[in-house]
Amino acid sequence: LSDLARPTMRDVAALAGVSLKTVSRVVNGATNVDPVLAGKVRRAVAQLNFRPNQTASSLRRGDGRSMTIGLMLEDAANPFSASIYREVEDAATMQGFAVLAGSLDEDPARERELAAALLRRRVDGLIIAPASEDHSYLRHEQELGTPMVFIDRPPRLLAADSVLSDNREGATAAVEHLISHGHRRIAYLGDFTRIATAQERYAGYASALGSIDPELVAQDLHTAEEAEAACASLLELDDPPTALFSEQNLVTIGCVRALRAAGAQHQVALAGFDDFALADLLEPPVTVVAQNPAEIGRRAAELLLRRIDGDERKPVATTVATRLIERGSGEISPPARLRST
Amino acid sequence: LSDLARPTMRDVAALAGVSLKTVSRVVNGATNVDPVLAGKVRRAVAQLNFRPNQTASSLRRGDGRSMTIGLMLEDAANPFSASIYREVEDAATMQGFAVLAGSLDEDPARERELAAALLRRRVDGLIIAPASEDHSYLRHEQELGTPMVFIDRPPRLLAADSVLSDNREGATAAVEHLISHGHRRIAYLGDFTRIATAQERYAGYASALGSIDPELVAQDLHTAEEAEAACASLLELDDPPTALFSEQNLVTIGCVRALRAAGAQHQVALAGFDDFALADLLEPPVTVVAQNPAEIGRRAAELLLRRIDGDERKPVATTVATRLIERGSGEISPPARLRST
DNA sequence: CTGTTAGCGCTTTCAG
DNA sequence: CTGAAAGCGCTAACAG
Numbered sequence: 001l002s003d004l005a006r007p008t009m010r011d012v013a014a015l016a017g018v019s020l021k022t023v024s025r026v027v028n029g030a031t032n033v034d035p036v037l038a039g040k041v042r043r044a045v046a047q048l049n050f051r052p053n054q055t056a057s058s059l060r061r062g063d064g065r066s067m068t069i070g071l072m073l074e075d076a077a078n079p080f081s082a083s084i085y086r087e088v089e090d091a092a093t094m095q096g097f098a099v100l101a102g103s104l105d106e107d108p109a110r111e112r113e114l115a116a117a118l119l120r121r122r123v124d125g126l127i128i129a130p131a132s133e134d135h136s137y138l139r140h141e142q143e144l145g146t147p148m149v150f151i152d153r154p155p156r157l158l159a160a161d162s163v164l165s166d167n168r169e170g171a172t173a174a175v176e177h178l179i180s181h182g183h184r185r186i187a188y189l190g191d192f193t194r195i196a197t198a199q200e201r202y203a204g205y206a207s208a209l210g211s212i213d214p215e216l217v218a219q220d221l222h223t224a225e226e227a228e229a230a231c232a233s234l235l236e237l238d239d240p241p242t243a244l245f246s247e248q249n250l251v252t253i254g255c256v257r258a259l260r261a262a263g264a265q266h267q268v269a270l271a272g273f274d275d276f277a278l279a280d281l282l283e284p285p286v287t288v289v290a291q292n293p294a295e296i297g298r299r300a301a302e303l304l305l306r307r308i309d310g311d312e313r314k315p316v317a318t319t320v321a322t323r324l325i326e327r328g329s330g331e332i333s334p335p336a337r338l339r340s341t
Numbered sequence: 342l343s344d345l346a347r348p349t350m351r352d353v354a355a356l357a358g359v360s361l362k363t364v365s366r367v368v369n370g371a372t373n374v375d376p377v378l379a380g381k382v383r384r385a386v387a388q389l390n391f392r393p394n395q396t397a398s399s400l401r402r403g404d405g406r407s408m409t410i411g412l413m414l415e416d417a418a419n420p421f422s423a424s425i426y427r428e429v430e431d432a433a434t435m436q437g438f439a440v441l442a443g444s445l446d447e448d449p450a451r452e453r454e455l456a457a458a459l460l461r462r463r464v465d466g467l468i469i470a471p472a473s474e475d476h477s478y479l480r481h482e483q484e485l486g487t488p489m490v491f492i493d494r495p496p497r498l499l500a501a502d503s504v505l506s507d508n509r510e511g512a513t514a515a516v517e518h519l520i521s522h523g524h525r526r527i528a529y530l531g532d533f534t535r536i537a538t539a540q541e542r543y544a545g546y547a548s549a550l551g552s553i554d555p556e557l558v559a560q561d562l563h564t565a566e567e568a569e570a571a572c573a574s575l576l577e578l579d580d581p582p583t584a585l586f587s588e589q590n591l592v593t594i595g596c597v598r599a600l601r602a603a604g605a606q607h608q609v610a611l612a613g614f615d616d617f618a619l620a621d622l623l624e625p626p627v628t629v630v631a632q633n634p635a636e637i638g639r640r641a642a643e644l645l646l647r648r649i650d651g652d653e654r655k656p657v658a659t660t661v662a663t664r665l666i667e668r669g670s671g672e673i674s675p676p677a678r679l680r681s682t
Numbered sequence: 683c684t685g686t687t688a689g690c691g692c693t694t695t696c697a698g
Numbered sequence: 699c700t701g702a703a704a705g706c707g708c709t710a711a712c713a714g
Binding site for chain 4: 349350351361362365369393394395396397398399400401402403
């Protein structure tokens with residue numbers, strides 16, 4: 001790997017026998033250039049394998065755009081984040097933007113570090129699935145004109161755009177579905193209570209149920225293993241739940257495992273928040289409230305790009321509907337003696 | 342969103358009453374600065390909310406590093422790519438690099454466009470899961486000193502580092518496993534024959550089997566739906582296969598569906614290349630040859646970062662082992678009358 | 683230890 | 699339609 005010097009516009013200009021500015025015009029597709037000179041320039045570009053340095057260009061350019069947007073995800077490896085990533089990428093690419101992304105792993109410190117890293121690189125806008133509960137540290141940046149759209153969870157202590165699932169509504173729908181099948185003892189299994197979406201989904205569970213038996217509530221479950229253990233305990237109660245509402249993907253999977261280990265997968269009903277691959281191939285197939293991460297990603301990207309384009313309306317809060325998908329596990333009835341209605 | 346001017350080092354220098362260069366020194370953590378002046382500078386930085394412009398810095402800086410690497414994936418939304426992404430991100434972040442990624446969707450044109458977009462942004466290196474079969478277009482860039490590591494599929498017409506699964510070996514192991522359980526009529530279901538990994542895995546299948554019945558080979562299946570249809574046809578043959586070897590994730594899932602639709606999931610054996618979530622929760626659980634995408638991502642990132650650091654050894658080809666995971670579907674025996682050995 | 687000068691690669695004036 | 703000069707925000711090189 002010899003370190004030759006990378007050709008610059010200067011080199012192209014010299015080879016083509018024109019001025020630097022003419023090269024700049026041709027490279028940027030200006031129309032008012034003598035076709036003869038333009039031809040010479042293009043030939044020189046090809047011969048030298050010249051690649052414009054977009055970072056230098058954006059430094060000098062009037063609008064100062066880097067043509068790059070920042071995307072802060074919970075974890076790029078999880079399917080929810082990954083499908084948001086993909087939609088954002090597609091929308092961005094279509095308009096010539098590249099995507100600089102990173103994962104937060106529920107760590108507020110990581111959120112601030114990543115934001116700083118992206119901002120040092122002068123991204124033109126930010127899409128944030130936040131881990132922290134205080135976004136005031138972004139206010140100055142926002143005032144400087146960097147637009148930001150929050151996804152999955154709302155901004156706190158900052159007025160900004162958001163694109164969120166209707167978490168409360170979706171949870172209520174799932175629990176009401178279980179109630180309509182005759183269940184009264186419905187357990188809640190969910191993630192960290194400090195997570196905004198978990199709070200909302202718990203609120204939806206609570207409001208559908210009216211009164212809550214604290215014995216049936218297991219919170220702060222963050223992995224499938226934790227959920228499996230918690231679920232196993234619930235099933236061993238003297239008066240066990242006849243149905244489970246699981247607040248999150250990994251928790252749902254933990255429940256599936258625990259039910260199966262107890263041989264109860266056809267006795268105890270299960271409805272989970274968030275869909276997952278192959279849910280329809282499990283036995284029984286798993287009933288879920290599906291979010292629409294692709295739609296969230298698309299809407300967020302479109303909104304951000306409009307903001308970058310100069311849209312200065314006040315912040316908008318967009319809600320993306322959830323959808324109950326009945327597959328079997330949520331339509332199991334309780335034992336006859338325990339049936340309500 | 343008022344468009345105030347973003348503070349620059351000049352502004353910080355003016356407020357702190359020092360020279361621009363002193364600010365630069367403090368911001369870059371130089372030690373040889375009078376603590377009193379450094380304090381003034383830090384106060385000014387905080388007061389103005391100054392953020393260094395890394396793109397300007399890298400323009401001037403000696404090494405010209407953008408502290409950004411480019412990552413070209415098959416599809417950021419699929420779990421294999423997503424887990425590579427995550428490992429690369431972690432390795433990059435640890436050394437202060439950011440990741441600019443994009444998806445190729447098996448489109449060679451998209452590969453070239455994305456490479457160009459990343460190179461315009463002066464990424465310091467490239468990790469490429471290629472879609473094309475000719476990478477000579479990158480030679481000039483490589484000679485200019487941009488290191489590149491190919492993953493999942495090898496570079497073509499270009500000498501470069503690579504980190505690949507042992508596709509052939511893994512396929513052979515899977516098919517030999519089926520043979521050891523008494524199967525002789527083993528079908529192959531796989532993706533586009535132009536994809537290098539599919540070629541390797543087919544070669545592994547062929548070499549394990551010795552002789553091939555073309556009736557049992559279904560290729561160019563790219564979606565679960567196509568695979569399901571192809572699998573259904575195979576099951577309806579006069580002399581149907583007693584076992585299936587599936588070359589790829591989505592194909593495996595198509596097979597699972599087809600087997601289930603035919604009620605044959607406990608009669609016909611199935612071994613798939615590439616693991617997937619919940620494979621162990623299906624009925625029967627699916628036997629696979631697992632790749633190790635995390636390991637591929639980690640190795641590729643480490644290698645690339647070493648190259649960026651100046652390592653100029655000649656290209657190395659790294660192989661990451663696969664692992665046969667016996668879960669049940671691959672251990673089904675053929676009907677007695679058809680049993681070999 | 684600090685400041686001045688030059689200039690990274692490019693685009694913006696603004697004059698020819 | 700073209701080019702020369704200036705400068706984006708920052709750091710290298712050198713002088714004080």
